[in-house]
Amino acid sequence: MAHSQTAEPTRRDFLYIATAAVGAVGAAATLIPLIDQMNPSADVLALASIEVDLAPIQPGQSVTFTWRSHPLFVRRRTPEEIAAARAVNVAELIDPLARNANFPENAPATDDNRLTPNVGGPAGGAAQPMEKPEWLVLVGVCTHLGCTPEASTPQAPQGNYGGWLCHCHGSQYDIAGRVRVGPAPQNLAVPPYAFLSDTRIKVG
């Protein structure tokens, strides 16, 4: 065999190792574009934002729009629903975090923190989120395996918490979109959005 019998590494050993090392680095470098091509392309990444007209939505109604190829839930909550959502003890939730792109990541999942502080509107000013507690905006993707949960209506409640039920694997969400029954691990995500006027929001 070509290998030396001595304990000292030979010039040939060095050449073997150097060749293999350069080959391995080259192979790894070749793999990068082959793997990276599967990530979202530039046109997909060009972030889309949509504007939603809230005027036609009635109290108690939930309307679904499409945002970044996902369903977007916009729900106008009734005073009873808001009261029910506020009465929940955050410490008892499966996911105690707000999961709201409009708040810091560690914000607790209170009902207020599931809304948006961006309520500028024509008057502008430092309005508080609780000023518009009737509007709930959610990404309609179950945090378990990505199905679209079904919204409760007064005639047909979905699940036991007045919010949404995912038929795929039985997860239930309350009227603030917080997960109450698994297997979903997280609350429904709240997208970044802001009020442009009292009846118009911009999402994304």
Add this chain to the structure above:
Amino acid sequence: MSGPSTYQPKTGFERWLDARLPIIRFSQEHLLSYPTPRNLNIWYTFGGILTVFLTTQILTGIVLAMHYTADSGLAFDSVEHIMRDVNSGWLLRYLHSNGASMFFLAVYIHIFRGLYYGSYKAPREMIWILGVILYVLMMATAFLGYTLPWGQMSFWGATVITNFFSAFDALIPGLGTGIVTWLWGGFGVDNATLHRFYSLHYLLPFVIAGVVGLHIWALHVPGNNNPLGIDVKGPQDTLPFHPYYTVKDLFFLSCFLILYAYFVFFNPNLLGDPINYAPANPIQTPEDIVPEWYFLPFYAILRSIPNKLIGVLALFASLITLFFVSWLDTSAVRSTRFRPLYKQFFWMLVADVVILGYVGSQPVDAVLFNTPVPLVWLGRLGTLYYFLHFWIVMPLVGLIETPKPLPDSIAKSVLAAAPAE
């Protein structure tokens, strides 16, 4: 097992070819004179049946690809075009979609046959492991193919299954989402996803064909196991593969094809979900998401666990477990025929998989018939037994069981007047 070659080239051309590419010698050794245990029963014909179905799927798939368009705006319509406009298109598509079901039916029989007769035990571990790899490749191919018609169940099945990987967010935040976005090529299942699924669906059957080659290569080293599970001791225990097993395989293949033809010609949509004839709608999930029948037991395992990460890990573990079967079984006896205790557990496993399949086919909040027992508890029991069977029962029964006496040889057993059992 194949000894020194008995092939004698007869013509001048054969001698010329044999010195350059001994392909006739190879075929003669592995397809014609190949010594095969003389006691193989009908359950041993499914390897041949599976080869035929792999060929059928590749052939029908190649011609379907001549008419299909992998674009999220055109895919659904191109499948309808195949069904309505393309000459014999309906037949080719029904052959392909029902062929997948028949392929899985045959592979399940093939797997349980291997489990019953101990075909996974030494010296056949590599055959078994390659078989599990083939099974996983088949599942991947079937899943990718089911996405292509871009119906409601295509879309939502792809969404749910790719989301399995998002469970890894619970280990390293962002890892799971990163993998899923990479698989999708976007923020959701969309055009980019369909294109890559089509590309891989076309590729994987050829990978399967390659691994089938390795599977058969590994089989032809020790030779076939047999219903007695004892080793071949000499030429008196074997028959040449041709004509004995070519004819037997052909006969049972014909029987199996009758079942296939029933589905294709008389009930082509029985095994599919009607909701998949509705075009994919990214903002409306169907009431019940149900996978194709051959995935139902695994779906039940996933749904039986209320924690996302653990549910997904249990699903993966149920497949990974199969890789270890060769070493989990501690019994010195291969065939379950001679293992009275293990035989009962074997049939419990069969029943367990069937029950899990039933649970997986029902809505998530269903109850057991008219009782108030939630079906999810039956799924939990079934999941528990599945893992207990492989990790506890298999090692333990092998240690405590007293097997029945084994026959001296295959030849003696075959020639004895009384049946072996």
